Amino acid sequence: MKSLLFILAALIACGPAQAGDGHDRARRAVEEGRSLPLKDILERAKTVCDCQLIEAELEEGHGGILIYEIRMLAEDGRMMKLIYDAGSGELLKVKGREGRR
Numbered sequence: 467m468k469s470l471l472f473i474l475a476a477l478i479a480c481g482p483a484q485a486g487d488g489h490d491r492a493r494r495a496v497e498e499g500r501s502l503p504l505k506d507i508l509e510r511a512k513t514v515c516d517c518q519l520i521e522a523e524l525e526e527g528h529g530g531i532l533i534y535e536i537r538m539l540a541e542d543g544r545m546m547k548l549i550y551d552a553g554s555g556e557l558l559k560v561k562g563r564e565g566r567r
Contacts, residue, residue, distance in 0.1 A: 507522075511548050519536070519537075520538055523535045547562070
């Protein structure tokens with residue numbers, strides 16, 4: 467629940483036009499069957515690492531496919547970026563780096 471509130475707060479902070487455009491684009495992609503809902507992707511991300519959600523974005527990737535970029539913070543301070551195919555839910559890439567404590 468805290469993660470969802472964080473995402474909503476981040477969208478509001480971006481400004482009404484940007485937040486609304488991104489939300490509308492994501493909703494249309496889900497309705498048209500081009501993307502899984504974000505909640506489904508976040509459930510998959512929880513199985514990869516026990517991390518706190520920082521940011522989630524729906525973007526157009528290489529080749530025109532929709533991708534979710536999920537940024538998460540691990541308890542040990544590592545920042546993780548998980549990239550999912552938004553249509554299939556397949557984990558495409560995991561990037562991580564050592565954080566500072």
